[in-house]
Amino acid sequence: MAIPLLNYAPSSQNSRVAGFTVSGDSTPRIYTTANLLSGSDLDELIEAAYRQIFFHAFAADREITLESQLRSGNISVRQFVRGLVLSNTYRSSFYDKNSNYRFVEQTVQRVLGRDVYSEKEKIAWSIVVATKGIEGFIDALINSDEYLEAFGDDVLPYQRRRVLPSQRIGEMPFNLKSPRYDAYHRAQLGFPQLIWQNSVRSYVVTDRKPKSGDPSLFLNMARSINASVPANSKPVSAQNLDYERLVPRR
Template structure:
């Protein structure tokens, strides 16, 4: 008999508060199949789903079969999100490289569009992973009342109420919770930060004098020698005062 989901007290978060918001650039764009009019709009919806779950999807990460089913109307957006969360890419990049607690944080942020309330919620969902497996945990999130009330079957999940009333905004979930934890970031060798302990002094480049600089003419002036009159040596005894006084 599986253990039921433990009760946890939800904390007051920005996503739980209803308020009037003026649409702007900071508001999340809602992608839904209810108002799709062209194939390009469906492409944008699929790309938004990849960004929400994978943050970035390379060509090898794309689920072509799920995309084809969504384009043909065989599955809903909620089923497409379920397939991405159970895909090999999400398994290898998030589930296999993180603990259950951190995996719960990733899934709650990406699927429910909010941050985890507290450690009690992490423990409660981690028990679901241990008893029902990863697929049971993902299904429990997608079948929860919180998901159905906010996104339903046709809306791509997004970070709810990111903009605060004061004008500030919360960090995106991909920045708050990187894909790898500290252990695997150190194991994979990134980020690599190198500090130089040797003090290097910059040697200024020699500056050549420009045209018109007096230093260019110093050597030429010294080569000419002294061309003026020699100084006169005069003393008081050598002066003839009688002849120098003009006649009146």
């Protein structure tokens, strides 16, 4: 018997607030197949889908079969998004290198276009991942009422209500707020830890740290010694040297 989805209370977020805004440069562009005029518009939609799900897709990451099915009209945008999230690239990039909680947070951001409401929602969806697998979790998001009301079958998901007219700076994009690896896995992989004071701290494995007696610990002391000129030496002229006594007797 499958465990039902736990109840979690939605929090007040920008994505839940209806707004009447005038479109401008800061307004996210909505990609949909309902008003495509040319093949180039479909190309832009596909590229936007890769940016939304993968953030960046190399040539080896592209799903050629899904692109062909979308171009021929055999699948909708919703099914195309489902295929991208269930691809090997997304699995290896987000699921294999993160915990279930982190995977749920990143997938909700990319598929539903909003942040998770609370830790309770993370736990609820993590149970779905553990019991029904990744495919069951993705199907629950794609077929949810929230997704259908916000995007339907034709609209590509996007970060909803990121920029508000009453704020000078909007919410941070998801790819910057939630990078692919969390702090724990960045430390395990040896990634440099960036500090906003323009200084970089590198991760050093405990076994490689110098112990007492290591010559590297005396490097600074050796550099501080000025061995170029002896302390008590006096300059001697070549005219005052007795070369006959300096030559060894044979």
